[in-house]
Amino acid sequence: MPTPAGHGQPKAHRFFWTVLAVSAMVSITGNATHAILYAPTMPAVAAAIAIVPPIALLPAVHSVAVLARAHTTARLTHLLATALTLLIALAAFRLSFTALRSLADSAGIPMSESWLFPIIVEGSMTQATISLLAFAHSGLRRRPPLLSPDPPPETHPPKASRHTKTRTVRTILKAILAPCTRRAPPNPTPRSGLG
Structure with missing residues (x-):
């Protein structure tokens, strides 16, 4: 039995957020552990710096989803936010890759x-990010051109009641059938004319 479009979207959305959160936690833990073990000086500062990239990815992904739900900005804004989120994802991938590989x-x-360990962890983050961005943009396909603002909300005429529809149909039928049902005027009988 086919499911309606979007029926499983909330479950899939939660799933990808869970994947992103769990892989981000593994990345944060691995980056901090690597910094504490291998930083030549000030390991606490090194650990704080090392956890910024995976943490920064979470609000970046969420911001694109918030923009998509708000429906208040031009499409260009959504595309720029998405591009910056992908850039943050790639930067987080690159910065975490070395630390996680060294830890492995x-x-x-x-x-x-x-090298497979950081591919698994950071690849999961990247895949979940791309999936969540796809969800955020799934409602934008019906949006106006690139630089135009949002279209005004659709207004629908008030619904006619069943009786109004019936009267309207009757009125139309009477108008159509009127020429067929009119009686021809009686032929005037010629008068004999006495003046």
């Missing part, structure tokens, strides 16, 4: 395979 090396994963 320290955990005894062979160097030839240690």
